[in-house]
Amino acid sequence: MPSHLLSGSPPALDAAATAACLPWDALADEIAALLRDGSVAVPARTVVALAGSANLFVMPAADSRVAMAKLITLTPGNAGTRRPAIQGDVVVFDVATGERRLVLDGPTITARRxxxxxxxxxxxxxxxxxxxxxxxxxxxxxxxxxxxxxxxxxxxxxxxxxxxxxxxxxxxxxxxxxxxxxxxxxxxxxxxxxxxxxxxxxxxxxxxxxxxxxxxxxxxxxxxxxxxxxxxxxxxxxxxxxxxxxxxxxxxxxxxxxxxxxxxxxxxxxxxxxxxxxxxxxxxxxxxxxxxxxxAGWDLAAARLAVHPPVSTGHAPRATP
Incomplete structure (x- = not known):
């Protein structure tokens, strides 16, 4: 059985489902709320140089309820090919339990936030x-x-x-x-x-x-x-x-x-x-x-919104098949 279908694994959202979790007004409001939240902690990001002028970016952040890590690669050599230059995921955790809650599409998070x-x-x-x-x-x-x-x-x-x-x-x-x-x-x-x-x-x-x-x-x-x-x-x-x-x-x-x-x-x-x-x-x-x-604070704001959407938006995370 593929690992992403194992019982208890968190929903893995594709680009469209990730975008649906992040409507523009709500995301802008969440970013503003994050900037007023004293519990937010954002360590410095780590950049690992890869072959071919590529880089791996590791960007963690957390508040009192949600922790996340964005892991993305930037590969300039993909320009002109069908492979995107930016690839990766944002993994979201519940602080109280340590459980993974969502896996979001990294390039979509980056673009929208x-x-x-x-x-x-x-x-x-x-x-x-x-x-x-x-x-x-x-x-x-x-x-x-x-x-x-x-x-x-x-x-x-x-x-x-x-x-x-x-x-x-x-x-x-x-x-x-x-x-x-x-x-x-x-x-x-x-x-x-x-x-x-x-x-x-x-x-x-x-x-x-x-x-x-x-x-x-x-x-x-x-x-x-x-x-x-x-x-x-x-x-x-x-x-x-x-x-x-x-x-x-x-x-x-x-x-x-x-x-x-x-x-x-x-x-x-x-x-x-x-x-x-x-x-x-x-x-x-x-x-x-x-x-x-x-x-990474902006990525945390997107993760917070995806995990705790406003009731008025009416959207919910959808797992990829």
């Missing part, structure tokens, strides 16, 4: 939450940010810039299916003056945005998560620091935010999303750059 963190930040920091929204990068994170902002903030116009014309058109079709107007733009910088909401969602192999954002802009930069990676031009980052405000997703970004570190910025003084939710004032003028590098 990242976009939900951007959504939460935009709800608190965006000056023009109605958009239009410019998405730079039409991959998994581009799709997640499209859905989060259209379904979670009622954005009704989306502009898409991507190196891949086919991927950009796919994202436009998804926007239309969600009831939003959408277009492909050849140059992201040319779209910046028209879009007060911007999400850069690329692999961060090169700078993809250099134009200074509008005074009312909210920019979520999520692609770069190491000091060697950057999506934003240094001059853009310095422009926002001088004329607006920069907010980090977590304290971990202080040593991971390549966009800011390569711009020579002192990240030690920058506020985090936790600071914003705890009442630290962000003056209501100038553009806002939200720099997101990822944190």
């Amino acid at each position: 990242t976009a939900a963190v951007s959504l939460l930040a935009a709800r608190h920091l965006a000056r023009a939450p109605e958009g239009p929204l410019l998405i730079v990068g039409a991959g998994v994170q581009g799709l997640a940010h499209l859905e989060a902002f259209v379904l979670g903030m009622a954005v009704r116009e989306v502009w898409v810039a991507s190196r891949s014309a086919a991927s950009a058109e796919t994202l436009v079709r998804r926007a239309h299916a969600l009831g939003a107007r959408a277009r492909v733009v050849a140059n992201a910088d040319d779209a910046v003056p028209h879009c007060p909401l911007i999400a850069t969602c690329t692999p961060a192999h090169a700078v993809v945005l250099a134009a200074p954002p509008r005074p009312d802009a909210f920019v979520a930069a999520v692609g770069a998560y190491t000091p060697a990676m950057a999506e934003l031009a240094p001059a853009l980052c310095r422009h926002v620091a001088l004329r607006g405000h920069i907010v980090l997703d977590s304290d971990d970004a202080r040593h991971e935010a390549g966009d800011l570190l390569q711009a020579g910025m002192d990240v030690s003084v920058l506020p985090t999303l936790r600071d914003v939710l705890h009442g630290r004032p962000i003056p209501p003028e100038g553009p806002v750059l939200f720099k997101s590098c990822g944190w």
Whole structure:
């Protein structure tokens, strides 16, 4: 008998079932609740270098009721093949009993919690939450940010810039299916003056945005998560620091935010999303750059929601056959 069918084994959710457990509004709310929960513990993540420039990421976190560990591989060599670059699982445990409760799809957790963190930040920091929204990068994170902002903030116009014309058109079709107007733009910088909401969602192999954002802009930069990676031009980052405000997703970004570190910025003084939710004032003028590098706390928030869904959502975990 296959091990995943043994009596007493926890439900193993595929990508679709994992996504169904994490509706955008509820996930953003759960992330906010986690940032106010004093029982949350998030050790530093472990990164194990593998052959072929691949990495294994081990990211644990726990609160008073739920513990989880995300185990994912990032394999750049899978680009252009049918194998995804990111693979893995999130294993969720009950703290009181030690029992495994769920096994969630790791790439789906990563995509949805990242976009939900951007959504939460935009709800608190965006000056023009109605958009239009410019998405730079039409991959998994581009799709997640499209859905989060259209379904979670009622954005009704989306502009898409991507190196891949086919991927950009796919994202436009998804926007239309969600009831939003959408277009492909050849140059992201040319779209910046028209879009007060911007999400850069690329692999961060090169700078993809250099134009200074509008005074009312909210920019979520999520692609770069190491000091060697950057999506934003240094001059853009310095422009926002001088004329607006920069907010980090977590304290971990202080040593991971390549966009800011390569711009020579002192990240030690920058506020985090936790600071914003705890009442630290962000003056209501100038553009806002939200720099997101990822944190296991966001995965814990997704695990908490999957194990303890709000009664109003009406969804329940479904095991894969």
